[in-house]
Amino acid sequence: MGPPGSGKGTVSARITKSFVLKHLSSGDILRCNVNAQTELGLLLKSCIDQGQLVPDDVMSRLILSDLRGMGQSSWLLDGFPRTVSQAETLDDAYSVDTVINLNVPFQTIKQRLTSRWTHLPSGRVYNIDFNPPKVPGLDDVTGEPLVQRDDDTPETVTRRLKSYETLTEPVLEYYRSKGVLETFSGTETNKIWPHVEEFLNRKLPSVHRGAA
Template sequence: MSWEALKNRAFRFLVHSFAEKKVSPTIYSRAAHQVQCLKEMSKLFRAVILGPPGSGKGTISERVANSFGLKHLSSGDFLRENIAAKTEAGVLAKTYIEKGALVPDHVMTRLMLPRLEEMTRHSWLLDGFPRTLAQAEALNSACELDVVISLNIPLETLKERLRHRWIHPASGRVYNMRFNPPRVQGVDDISGEPLIQHEDDRPEALVARLRHYKDVAKPVIDLYRAKGILHMFSDTETDRIWPYVSSLLSTKIPTDLGDAQRVRTH
């Protein structure tokens, strides 16, 4: 249930409670429960990180999770989990992936929104969703975001990063042969299984892929800019971007998120 829906429900209960001359204990109890839910939700924090392939979204997301106790929610992880579990949405998504096509909006929202509904008592950072305006509007109808982080990385930097990127397909673990290579060339550190390079990461496909991202992402960025929650960060190195992201979140995340949230996430 979204923040607005819960707030409106609590308000209706409270109005009804005080309007009645003889208020039943049940109504008071239900109203009190809604107020408590509102208090808990006011301490939560929901953010999205946007950026093209190779922009460092995963690295920044992991640092945010470790530093601030937020859950890192990855659309790629959700996709792999649903495909492995052979859920209806996962099977459907797999048919597109196997054809080399993008998973369409209606399938991605079917994958993502139910999972987010399970996270109503957690603060989180969402990575990889939304990618399109339709996905952003679907997310907007389900929850209220506090911050949107957008990583703006120069094209030449992205091309250089993606040329050296190798992936463990089963887990989604990413390696860069220049900056964070595996311990053994071409082999995943954890599983010992071979790494692959996506066809889309090859030089001949990169420019078209990055241009497509820019075209699709622009209305999403414009939407969040209009809502006043967009924060853009530009540089060629993740380590130089991170201090600014950390400084921003230090001013945005509720101070009483703290220990209780960290207990749930560790």
């Protein structure tokens, strides 16, 4: 968990390099549906572009359907749940072992998001200052073009941060009261990451450790 731009995708990519967990990003799942240009995709696009969360029932259905397809694998959710209702739906189906919360100041986030470049098919993210692609404008792995997301404009970022405060912050309390919330604070992923890695090394059974 963490506000938009707090580094959830960046940290998730590092986690799946070091630990055997399947990564599921709610934003990537939604953008995949938007690309498919279905009726549902159009509804999702209008919510995302306005900086609003998509309806709980739609989001939960998409995530739970993907989780059912994971069989016995262990997984890492990135961007879900974002409301208490989503957290309750997840709880009804699965038990969550641990929740990692990236606590990054909003001021830091605003600068990052307007310089985020994304490879939409894979969800890989770059940043002109922090982790630029090897060739400007192109994904390191596939060489395909990078784009700036329509919802990474300053106005939409402000709306997304507001909706984070209203709808998502209560989820932190939900998990805190269950005793599974672990918060990591800072302004730089490279400083936060060693603490997350050390925590997971302690927390995860050995079967999850080692390169995925």
